[in-house]
Amino acid sequence: MLNINKIHHIAIICSDYEVSKHFYTKILGFEIVAETFREARDSYKLDLAVNGIYAIELFSFPNPPKRTSRPEASGLRHLAFEVNDIKATERYLKDNDLNPEPIRIDEFTGKKFTFIADPNDLPIEFYEA
Known part of the structure; x- marks a missing residue:
């Protein structure tokens, strides 16, 4: 049996980095831990915390496919x-x-x-x- 302590983080790929960054930081109030631009991938990685606890990695990628949300699909609900x-x-x-x-x-x-x-x-x- 694995000895898992807790969920470490959730990774989210966004279609518009600035819009998602605003939503998660200004609307939901997550704190920015680190923000990194990865030139080789033309991608940002934004590490976010809630109440001081690391929780979300927000990624941007050029032209990611649209997420299927409704009707409900398999995977993260x-x-x-x-x-x-x-x-x-x-x-x-x-x-x-x-x-x-x-x-x-x-x-x-x-x-x-x-x-x-x-x-x-x-x-x-x-x-x-």
């Missing part, structure tokens, strides 16, 4: 971030024109959650603690 107040989160998302889905209740836990799409149509879930 969505990213989920824990929040303390789902109603306050919903207001913030609406104030930033992110069009959150109606708040739903998880039938198994009774917790509230909502979804938006990131600039690359990756589903992002906000799940109330």
Whole structure:
């Protein structure tokens, strides 16, 4: 059996680097740990942290293929971030024109959650603690 400690990071390939960088840093509030331009690949790599914990690697590549999001396809389904107040989160998302889905209740836990799409149509879930 492997001895895995935790999830180390999530890698996301974006279609528009500046738009995605703005979304993850200015809208969601992730902190920039490092930003590197890889000339040989004509690609940026942006390392991001949430509350000081390394979480996301954001990559840019020239002309990446569009992500299949709906109907749901195999592979990564969505990213989920824990929040303390789902109603306050919903207001913030609406104030930033992110069009959150109606708040739903998880039938198994009774917790509230909502979804938006990131600039690359990756589903992002906000799940109330």
